[in-house]
Amino acid sequence: MTETARADDAGPIASDVIPGIGTALAGITMVAMLVPVRQGIDDPVVWAGVGFALAAVLAFLVRRHAGLERTIAGPIAAASSVAVVLLAGYALNQGITASTPLPPISTSIPVVFVAFVTAGLTAGVGVAESVGIGLIGFKRRAQQVAVLTVVGFAGLFAPDVTTPILAIPVIPFVESLPETELLVISVIVGNLGMALGTAIIVAAYLHLTDRDRSFIDLRLPTAREVGWTVVGLIVLLIALFAIDFIMQLVGVEGSEHATTQRARERPELMLVMIPIAILIIGPFEELLYRNVIQKSLYETFSRAGAVVTGSVIFAAVHVSAYATAGLGAVIASLGTVFGLSLVLGTIYERTENLVIPALVHGLYNAVLFANLYSLYG
Incomplete structure (x- = not known):
């Protein structure tokens, strides 16, 4: 015990x-x-x-x-x-x-x-x-999970507020642009809105819990941590292929990510998403779901328990991205997200450096976006 x-x-x-x-x-x-x-x-x-x-x-x-x-x-x-x-x-x-x-x-x-x-x-x-x-500890953990789940979903919905704010000053300058350029700008603004919304949620959480910027594990990687980045990316891709293989073996079908549908319609947008994955998606998702949520769970859970619980929250907030098919297919896809999140959570737990899972996550997404462009471009 x-x-x-x-x-x-x-x-x-x-x-x-x-x-x-x-x-x-x-x-x-x-x-x-x-x-x-x-x-x-x-x-x-x-x-x-x-x-x-x-x-x-x-x-x-x-x-x-x-x-x-x-x-x-x-x-x-x-x-x-x-x-x-x-x-x-x-x-x-x-x-x-x-x-x-x-x-x-x-x-x-x-x-x-x-x-x-x-x-x-x-x-x-x-x-x-x-x-x-015991009962006291169980209640404390349940309350913390509930609060951090709300924080996770707040990070999901915050861009709905911040993106329109960022778009307002841009609209007069882009209304006359061709459709493709307009879509590119909308993608960039949307992801900047995600970054801003996530940053606001993180700042609010740190303020409300009496934490400061020292809570953010941000530092230059050591040579060992660079190795974690390379190995982590390889393990993440292997995990994806293994999960897909097992799902096909047992006849389980997942749902498509909304980005896959967008790639089929506008494959050129994937070329924009590649740098966005590395510079925005990876860093800001890992900031919220690993450095804030998972690290906060260390206070009441074991390290392994925090990785698993944080991964459940991470998978749950992706439900809207995979809501392109029936309930069973969505659950299967969220199971894949959960499995991949375990890898990212373990990388963060081992390195205690936000830069490493952010790089692994960003590079992983970039590889997927590049693959989508090769398929539909």
Whole structure:
């Protein structure tokens, strides 16, 4: 058990609370995975999801009522719940949603997606139980994740405000330009708006949390860190190919990034996106999601836990970029983003220098944009 976990241990009075929360979440997951069965969908993936959800329920129940060691119950519940996340995600990708109408609001809810979400939460509770985090520590971590998720989504939506502000003085000078040049300028202004919006969110967060610029890990790379940049880029590309290969092997289809659709229509814009990736996208996304969000998570999570949790937030905020297909395809693509984010998060955690993941991220995106131009140009 870590020192943080000891400090957060709520004692014997609250020793049943975390397993109780886990039991409730795992129970909801199991019920949600049973809905498609009740609807007549007899699929092995669904039944496997039900089985793993049941295993999580039993692990928490035995821990709570029969005194099973937390170091056994927690990992069983966490591993079983991760399996449900994968199975529910696969089921959604194959079109198994078990949509159920909700009469009060005249809409339906994809119940398998509910299982996907609650299984993810259950996995987190299982990890908390396995390392001995008490109720106080659990609440503190949950609150911090909620706050940093809001910060992450604020970074996503901030350009909607800053980009029009930057565009106002430019519009009179570009209205008469040809369409291609106008699109190029709009791309540049849009990305400058992203940079400005991200910088404002970061500055506001530092101010509200009584931090100063020393919180930003910005320095010239050492020779060792240059090596991390090269190796990191190679690992990131290998990870992309490996994830794509596995997805094709199991028949999972992802959704296209909005940039891919733009490249198909206007491939020349990718030539503009290459330097933008290195100078803006990589640095500012890493500033917010690694240096601010992941580093802040170090206060309450282990380093590995911060990398994983930060990557979940990073993947979640990319939902709008991949919302070009159905729910299952979007989840598959966000799974790829999550996997790649783990690599970037590990690079930042190892180097503690924002420059390195920013370079790796920017160069990685530049390679993808160059490939899109070669495909459609």
